[in-house]
Amino acid sequence: MKSYINEHILRFIACILLQIFLVSKFSIFGYAFGFIYILFLLKLPVSLSKPFLLLLAFITGFIIDIFSNSLGLHSASCLFMMLVRPFVLSFLMPRGGYDDDTKIDIQYMGFTWFFKYSIFIIFIHHSTLFFLEIFSFQNFWVTLLKILLSSFLTLFLIFSLHFIFKDTEYKKI
Amino acid sequence: MHNFFLLLNRYRSFLLFLFLEIISLWMLFTKNPYQSGKFFNFFTEISGRVHEFSSSVSYYLNLKNVNDSLMNENSRLMISHFSDDKHDSISFPFLKHAVNENQYDIYTALVVNNTVYQPENFITLNKGIKNGIKPGMGVITQNAVIGIISRVSENYSVAVSLLNTKSLFSVKIKKNNTAGTLTWDGIDPSHAILKYIPKHIVITLGDSVVSSDYSSIFPANIPIGKIEEKKLNPGENFFTLKIKLHADFSKIRYVYIMQNKTSEEQQALEQPTESVSKK
Numbered sequence: 001m002k003s004y005i006n007e008h009i010l011r012f013i014a015c016i017l018l019q020i021f022l023v024s025k026f027s028i029f030g031y032a033f034g035f036i037y038i039l040f041l042l043k044l045p046v047s048l049s050k051p052f053l054l055l056l057a058f059i060t061g062f063i064i065d066i067f068s069n070s071l072g073l074h075s076a077s078c079l080f081m082m083l084v085r086p087f088v089l090s091f092l093m094p095r096g097g098y099d100d101d102t103k104i105d106i107q108y109m110g111f112t113w114f115f116k117y118s119i120f121i122i123f124i125h126h127s128t129l130f131f132l133e134i135f136s137f138q139n140f141w142v143t144l145l146k147i148l149l150s151s152f153l154t155l156f157l158i159f160s161l162h163f164i165f166k167d168t169e170y171k172k173i
Numbered sequence: 174m175h176n177f178f179l180l181l182n183r184y185r186s187f188l189l190f191l192f193l194e195i196i197s198l199w200m201l202f203t204k205n206p207y208q209s210g211k212f213f214n215f216f217t218e219i220s221g222r223v224h225e226f227s228s229s230v231s232y233y234l235n236l237k238n239v240n241d242s243l244m245n246e247n248s249r250l251m252i253s254h255f256s257d258d259k260h261d262s263i264s265f266p267f268l269k270h271a272v273n274e275n276q277y278d279i280y281t282a283l284v285v286n287n288t289v290y291q292p293e294n295f296i297t298l299n300k301g302i303k304n305g306i307k308p309g310m311g312v313i314t315q316n317a318v319i320g321i322i323s324r325v326s327e328n329y330s331v332a333v334s335l336l337n338t339k340s341l342f343s344v345k346i347k348k349n350n351t352a353g354t355l356t357w358d359g360i361d362p363s364h365a366i367l368k369y370i371p372k373h374i375v376i377t378l379g380d381s382v383v384s385s386d387y388s389s390i391f392p393a394n395i396p397i398g399k400i401e402e403k404k405l406n407p408g409e410n411f412f413t414l415k416i417k418l419h420a421d422f423s424k425i426r427y428v429y430i431m432q433n434k435t436s437e438e439q440q441a442l443e444q445p446t447e448s449v450s451k452k
Contacts, residue, residue, distance in 0.1 A: 021227050030290040050186035058193045066216045067223065069295040069331060072201030076194055083190050132201065134292055142360065
């Protein structure tokens with residue numbers, strides 16, 4: 001159990017460092033932005049209580065906000081994403097429901113499940129983020145394009161991270 | 174009463190969500206780019222330190238380009254040193270219209286963090302309160318307006334970039350002295366939008382746009398860009414002009430921070446006049 005918690009703390013630190021030092025430094029043509037830090041929130045255990053999940057989402061968002069001069073923006077979208085997460089989880093619930101030790105992972109839940117789950121959550125997070133940032137429907141199509149391209153970039157980053165660290169994870173099991 | 178607490182307990186996660194979300198949205202929407210509070214200064218200092226570290230890494234990888242820009246800067250200084258005997262070694266051609274030679278204090282600073290693709294872009298600089306930087310000072314390079322200092326901590330300052338959808342700059346068309354307002358549409362970092370130029374003004378593409386005489390932050394006649402496209406929407410009395418900016422905002426590394434020493438005097442003089450005219 002302890003190493004399990006350690007794993008989440010490590011992922012928290014790694015995701016935030018990656019986001020601040022690497023991912024936030026580049027964008028593709030000014031349309032696609034990566035937000036790798038939500039991987040930490042994606043993978044939080046199902047069994048955690050909702051208020052605790054919300055607090056974690058707020059803290060994560062706030063830290064990212066401090067480093068990107070956008071106080072409130074990331075925390076608001078992370079919170080909303082965390083609010084919606086239980087609904088996405090119950091929508092995608094496998095037969096027999098979740099156990100307390102269910103890991104949100106490709107190995108445990110299968111590739112298709114994890115793909116569907118992450119794309120739902122990422123799309124919700126990015127939509128809130130970009131519309132809050134612009135706060136108008138003036139450039140609706142441009143914003144939508146940004147949301148879609150950024151979602152794919154984040155998804156790509158999350159899956160590539162997963163496949164880079166796959167071997168070590170198998171050894172652990 | 175018991176039922177009320179049961180209800181509270183049942184919706185506690187949603188209530189917590191509402192509470193935190195309201196805090197976030199409050200931070201997001203009351204954030205005045207020119208504010209400086211102790212609480213936020215603490216975070217400015219932290220993020221300044223972190224970005225300085227990360228920028229020192231990319232700085233090392235970019236040494237070749239930095240060298241080139243330093244060589245250019247050196248040659249420019251040498252030319253101005255030998256050709257201009259009126260000012261000291263750092264000479265800005267647009268300063269000759271200043272009230273007196275000492276109207277502006279100029280500090281140099283290094284950019285430690287900079288974005289160009291967000292709707293609201295900010296630039297973090299490595300000079301702060303210690304070096305005499307205050308909110309409201311102007312940030313320029315040799316040939317372009319960059320932004321205005323908004324938050325200052327002990328060692329760092331954050332400037333609102335010209336590439337910020339909420340920033341407005343007072344500019345003029347150099348040829349005929351027509352003043353307008355420069356904004357940014359949040360899309361293209363190499364172009365800005367110039368508004369409120371009356372439609373009777375004759376506009377030629379390629380005219381240069383410079384900072385106006387009315388600003389208490391910037392001296393007049395700092396180059397900003399060139400007119401690239403003009404548009405007159407039917408039924409409107411003002412042109413909407415697309416300006417190609419001189420500065421490549423994604424590559425700025427060294428900037429100058431200007432303090433107008435007479436700006437307080439100017440504002441103090443203007444304030445009573447405004448309040449009288451309002452009555």
